[in-house]
Every structure is written in structure tokens, then in C-alpha cells.
Amino acid sequence: MAASTYCPDCSRLIGICVLLGALWEIRAEHILYSVPEELENGSFVGNIAKDLGLEPRELAERGVRIVSRGRTQLFALNLRSGSLVTAGRIDREELCDRSPKCVVNLEILLEDNVKIFGVEVEIIDVNDNAPNFGAEQREIKVAENETPGTRFPLPEAFDPDIGINSLQGYQLSSNGHFSLDVQRGADGIKYPELVLERALDREEEAVHHLILTAFDGGDRVHSGTAKIHVTLVDTNDNAPVFTQPEYRVSVQENVxxxxxxLTVKATDTDEGANGEVTYSFRKVRDKISQLFHLNSLTGDITILGDLDYEDSGFYDIDVEAHDGPGLRARSKVLVTILDVNDNAPEVTVTSLTSSIQETSSPGTVIALFNVHDSDSGENGLVTCSIPDNLPFTLEKTFGNYHRLLTHRTLDREEVSEYNITVTATDHGTPPLSTETHISLNVADVNDNPPAFPQASYLAYIPENNPRGASIFSVTAHDPDSNENSMVTYSLAEDKLQGAPLSSYVSINSDTGVLYALRSFDYEQVRDLQLLVTASDSGDPPLSSNVSLTIFVLDQNDNAPEILYPALPTDGSTEKENPVFNR
Known part of the structure; x- marks a missing residue:
């Protein structure tokens, strides 16, 4: 960029326009701002908090941030004031060259509800560049016998600013032989020409020294100058002529x-040095000189650097042919760069959840990501997909943003962790793709009670057992994890023969082993009906029950006892069959 004097008062020219409509569920609408280039770092651009319908303090609370991808970030959020501010020097010419309108797009993310808002900032041109001729001086050779009215092309100045700030006209220093006439081409460019007004005399003055000044039309007019040396030579009455006024060529970016x-060609009907044609770029810019080379003798234009459609898809190159004395002809070479599918899609994850409860409802957002392909046309169209066997789905939202959602309720006991591969594939031939891997843990919820393998149990214990003897063991399984799967055992309270069951049998709460608390007597208790409860340690806890019947087995621990007949009291000896009681 040309050096120039910058006006601090231009900061007063900041114009801000905001168009904010009703917010959609996930789609965003554009917030429009405009700001002059070359402002100081931290300069105010717009009240983003107000335009989002928020208070400044809510920006941090709701996780508001800029998520735009691409070139170095030009703007930042001031979370204290709620303003969008510049994050550094903004050079409109560097961003947009000479485009009539220069717009920078960025996206604002509200993290708490995963909403995206588009922000469009128009960069307003200021007059920060002076016209520049590229070369400080130019020699023009003129035959001394040229007739008044003859015209000679002068070098053109270039001003990267636009509109009124761009090149507006030329001035020529006062002299007695030449005047200045400015022509406007079909492309709107001003072409200065030197017009011979009075006959020349080489013997009187062999070289005429002129100053050509180019000026723009900004608030503070900038100008640039070139020294024009008019050298008088013998007659050269024919200028070179190009075979075409304009050359067009298309080339793939991977050439x-x-x-x-291609080869440009110009002819000159003069003889000798007056008819020898050489070629050069005109108004050459750094970008052109880095990518293309023009052979000054043959007119061959060759590729000098790597072409990239994504950098620029079109080049407008000015060439000129000049003969020995310096007569010139102009032509254009219009180069169209054809896109090749040489860029795989890029996936940028903007928001990600690494864990989700298994009871989360379908439609829960897992991730928000952006896809971008620098290619154009079919090569730049991208389709995103995930494996069909996963309980997730993809949903396209604002612009190139996509959401990864749950498709149904998850079950940690079925799958506790998912490794989700998101594949972004472009439509080029052959297609290029990029894989992004997202890991998701399914957090346990206490949704399974402990379960016994049987609906009921039978156990047996011989009478006269020792106290504390192990009777039976029950086990329940809980498929949940951690404390939700820790099982404890207990007996439902009841009574047997007027005494609580807990005085007959106990159960180890950790192992499920049942113990006899007394020695059983078959003649008194023949079976016990118990209800065993298994409870987990979740919040709230879940439980299940199972019935357990304990049968007391008889042992031969009683001698026979005669109940009938009773012995006579009078000493008789009458015989009858006795009745025994066991």
C-alpha cells in the first residue's frame, strides 16, 4: 500500500446500521454494521449486546463468542460494554482489492442455546492511498518531424482506493510543445495521452523534461508524479499493432x-530498429509478476508460480508492445482459472458435549460444527453423514452449520460409549472427504432395579441346628453402574407364633447369606415364609422382592410315649393293645 497521511478525524465518519428481525429457532439473521478502514485497535463497531436483545453482562453468562473461520480475526467482543470492536488494523484494499463493496462476514454463537447469528460488517474506504505510477520516470522517443496533433501514450497511475478516493485525473507541467489529453476507455479507466501542439526541432532542444501528476478526489487530495523525458529521434511513423485487442485463455489451477x-503477437511495418517489437507488462502488480512471466522478445506468457482458484479465479493482465524508438500498442490478456477438486472439506467443531444422560430426550444436541470446502461449484458442495446404525441424526442449520442430535433415547446398559465418525464429502470427481471423530459417554441413571434370577426359592434346614448356622444364600444383579448397582439385602418384617421373624432368621445385607438365630424344633415350627428385598444405592433407590420358604426337617429326637390305655389302679391285668405317642 502506498504511504499516506491518515486523518484521525475520520473516526467521526463511523456509520452504523443495524437490521435485526425476529429470531428463529436455530437459524440466524444478519446484523449489519459499517465501519471505516484504518481505525485503531478496539474501536467501536456496533452494540452487539443490544442487537442480540441482551444486556452486556449476559454476553459472558450465555457464552456469546465469535466462531467465524477463515482469515485472521478482524473483530472482537468487548464483554464489559457489550460492543463489537476492531481487533486490529483493517485495510480495505488488502481485504477486497478494488471491489465496489467490501463486506466481512462473521458468526456469533450463543453457547447456552446453540444459536448462530450472522453479522455483516461493511468496510468503508478512506483515502489512504496516493496514485502511483510504478516507475518514477518514463522515456518517450518522438520523431522530430512529427506533425502537431500526434498523440503519445503516457504511463497510467494506479490508486487502490475506490470511488471518489480513487484516481480522478492527471495534470501536465507547463511547456511550449505538449499538452495533456485524458481519454476514458470502455472499461472506465482514464488513459493520459501526450499531444504534440507545436513542431519540434531536435537541434534546438533534443530532450523535453515534463512532470505528469496524477491526483485522487478524497477529502485530503493525494497525488503521485512521474518524470516524462521526451527524446527526439529520427522518424518512426508506425506503432506496433497487436493481432488481437484482447486475448482470452482458460487454464486449470493445477497446471x-x-x-x-499463450503467446501475444504484435507487428510493426517499419524497418530496422523502428520495426523491432518487444513486449512488457503494463501497470504490473506484485501478484501478476509473481504468477506470470512475459518473454519480452517472443511474447510467450508462461506460468511462474502456483495458481490457486481459491485465491483468485480471474486475472486481467495489461500488456504492451513497443518498437525501438518507443511507439507503443496496448492489449489485454484475460486469464480464467478453472477450479480443480484439490481441497478436502474442512470440519470445525464449534460446540461439543462429551457426556449425556441415558434418559435425555430425542433431539438433544451433541455437537454443532461447520463444514467448508474452498473449491467452487460441485467441487465445493459438501454432504455430511454418520453411520446408519447409530442412534443419532444430523440436521443442517444456518449456512454451513450442522447439528448432531440424538435420534432416540439412549440406554447405557446397552451401549455406554459411542465413537461417532462424521464424514464430510464433497461432490467433486473424484470426491474428497474428511472424517471427524466425536466421543460421547452415556451417563448412568438409576433406571434398573436389582433382579433375582428366580421368582422364588426353597431352602431346608434340619431341626436342632446350631445357632448361627448358614441356611441359604440369595444374589440379585443390577445392570446399572457405580452406586446405582450396589445391592443390599433385607428381610420383610413379619411374625411367627407371636415372635418377630427377625428373631428366627437374619440376612447379611452385603452378601445375601441367611443365618439361623435359634435352634429349630420340627415339632414346633415346620416351615418359615420369608420375603427377601434387594435394594440398590441409587437416588432414589430401586428394589425388588423374592419369596423364600425354609422347611425344617424332622430328626428322630423324641422316644415313644404310652398315651392309652392307662394302667389300672386296682391291680388287674386286662390286656389291650397300647397306643403310643411319638
């Missing part, structure tokens, strides 16, 4: 360096 692009 090898060194390849010949």
Missing part, C-alpha cells in the same frame, strides 16, 4: 509451473 499459457 505445472513453467507451462506456456
Amino acid at each position: 505445472p509451473v513453467g507451462s506456456r499459457l
Whole structure:
């Protein structure tokens, strides 16, 4: 960029326009701002908090941030004031070259509800560049016998600013032989020409020294100058003529360096040095000189650097042919760069949840990500997909943003962790793709009670057992994890023969082993009906029950006892069959 004097008062020219409509569920609408280039770092751009319908303090609370991808970030959020501010120097010419309108797009993310808002900032041109001729001086050779009215092309100045700030006109220093006439071409460019007003005399003055000044039309007018040396020579009455006023060529972006692009050709009907034609770029810019080379003798234009459609898809190159004395002809070479599918899609994860409860409802957002392909046309169209066997779905939202959602309720006991592969594939031939891997843990919820393998149990214990003897063991399984799967055992309270069951049998709460608390007597208790409860340690806890019947087995621990007949009291000896009681 040309050096220039910058006006601090231009900061007063900041114009801000905001268009904010009703918010959609997930789609965003554009917030529009405009700001002059070359402002100081931290300069105010717009009240983003107000335009989002928020208080400044809510920006941090709701996780508001800029998520735009691409070139170095030009703007930042001031969370204290709620303003969008500049994050550094903004050079409109560097961003947009000479485009009539220069717009920077960014996206604002509200993290708490995963909403995206588009922000469009128009960069307003200021007059920060002076016209520049590229070369400080130019020699023009003129035959001394040229007739008044003859015209000679002068070098053109270039001003990267636009509108009124761009090149507005030329001035020529006062002299007695030449005047200045400015022509306007079909492309709107002003072409200065030197007009011979009075006959020349080489013997009187062999060289005429002129100053050509180019000026723009900004608030503070900038100008640039070039020294024009008019050298008088013998007659050269024919200028070179190009075979075409305009050359057009298309080339794929992956063409090898060194390849010949095309050949420009100009002829001159003069003889000797007056008819020898050489070629050069006119108004050459750094970008052109880095990518293309023009052979000054043959007119061959070859590829000098790597072409990239994503950097620029079109080049407008000015060429000129000049003969020995310096007569010139102009032409244009219009180069169209054809896109090749040489860029795989890029996936940028903006928001990600690494864990989700298994009871989360379908439609829960897992991730928000952006896909971008620098290619164009079909090569730049991207389709995102995930494996069909997963309980998730993809939903396209604002612009190139996508959401990864749950498709149904998850079950940790079925799958506790998912490794989700998101594949972004472009429509080029052959297609290019990028895989992004997202890991998701399913957090346990206490949704399963302990379960016994049987609906009921039978156990047996011989009478006269020792106290504390192990009777039976029950086990329940809980498929949940951690404390939700820790099982404890207990007996439902009841009574047997007027005494609580807990005085007959106990159960180890950790192992499920049942113990006899007394020695059983078959003649008194023949079976016990118990209800065993298994409870987990979740919040709230879940439980299940199972019935357990304990049968007391008889042992031969009683001698026979005669109940009938009773012995006579009078000493008789009458015989009858006795009745025994066991």
C-alpha cells in the first residue's frame, strides 16, 4: 500500500446500521454494521449486546463468542460494554482489492442455546492511498518531424482506493510543445495521452523534461508524479499493432509451473530498429509478476508460480508492445482459472458435549460444527453423514452449520460409549472427504432395579441346628453402574407364633447369606415364609422382592410315649393293645 497521511478525524465518519428481525429457532439473521478502514485497535463497531436483545453482562453468562473461520480475526467482543470492536488494523484494499463493496462476514454463537447469528460488517474506504505510477520516470522517443496533433501514450497511475478516493485525473507541467489529453476507455479507466501542439526541432532542444501528476478526489487530495523525458529521434511513423485487442485463455489451477499459457503477437511495418517489437507488462502488480512471466522478445506468457482458484479465479493482465524508438500498442490478456477438486472439506467443531444422560430426550444436541470446502461449484458442495446404525441424526442449520442430535433415547446398559465418525464429502470427481471423530459417554441413571434370577426359592434346614448356622444364600444383579448397582439385602418384617421373624432368621445385607438365630424344633415350627428385598444405592433407590420358604426337617429326637390305655389302679391285668405317642 502506498504511504499516506491518515486523518484521525475520520473516526467521526463511523456509520452504523443495524437490521435485526425476529429470531428463529436455530437459524440466524444478519446484523449489519459499517465501519471505516484504518481505525485503531478496539474501536467501536456496533452494540452487539443490544442487537442480540441482551444486556452486556449476559454476553459472558450465555457464552456469546465469535466462531467465524477463515482469515485472521478482524473483530472482537468487548464483554464489559457489550460492543463489537476492531481487533486490529483493517485495510480495505488488502481485504477486497478494488471491489465496489467490501463486506466481512462473521458468526456469533450463543453457547447456552446453540444459536448462530450472522453479522455483516461493511468496510468503508478512506483515502489512504496516493496514485502511483510504478516507475518514477518514463522515456518517450518522438520523431522530430512529427506533425502537431500526434498523440503519445503516457504511463497510467494506479490508486487502490475506490470511488471518489480513487484516481480522478492527471495534470501536465507547463511547456511550449505538449499538452495533456485524458481519454476514458470502455472499461472506465482514464488513459493520459501526450499531444504534440507545436513542431519540434531536435537541434534546438533534443530532450523535453515534463512532470505528469496524477491526483485522487478524497477529502485530503493525494497525488503521485512521474518524470516524462521526451527524446527526439529520427522518424518512426508506425506503432506496433497487436493481432488481437484482447486475448482470452482458460487454464486449470493445477497446471505445472513453467507451462506456456499463450503467446501475444504484435507487428510493426517499419524497418530496422523502428520495426523491432518487444513486449512488457503494463501497470504490473506484485501478484501478476509473481504468477506470470512475459518473454519480452517472443511474447510467450508462461506460468511462474502456483495458481490457486481459491485465491483468485480471474486475472486481467495489461500488456504492451513497443518498437525501438518507443511507439507503443496496448492489449489485454484475460486469464480464467478453472477450479480443480484439490481441497478436502474442512470440519470445525464449534460446540461439543462429551457426556449425556441415558434418559435425555430425542433431539438433544451433541455437537454443532461447520463444514467448508474452498473449491467452487460441485467441487465445493459438501454432504455430511454418520453411520446408519447409530442412534443419532444430523440436521443442517444456518449456512454451513450442522447439528448432531440424538435420534432416540439412549440406554447405557446397552451401549455406554459411542465413537461417532462424521464424514464430510464433497461432490467433486473424484470426491474428497474428511472424517471427524466425536466421543460421547452415556451417563448412568438409576433406571434398573436389582433382579433375582428366580421368582422364588426353597431352602431346608434340619431341626436342632446350631445357632448361627448358614441356611441359604440369595444374589440379585443390577445392570446399572457405580452406586446405582450396589445391592443390599433385607428381610420383610413379619411374625411367627407371636415372635418377630427377625428373631428366627437374619440376612447379611452385603452378601445375601441367611443365618439361623435359634435352634429349630420340627415339632414346633415346620416351615418359615420369608420375603427377601434387594435394594440398590441409587437416588432414589430401586428394589425388588423374592419369596423364600425354609422347611425344617424332622430328626428322630423324641422316644415313644404310652398315651392309652392307662394302667389300672386296682391291680388287674386286662390286656389291650397300647397306643403310643411319638
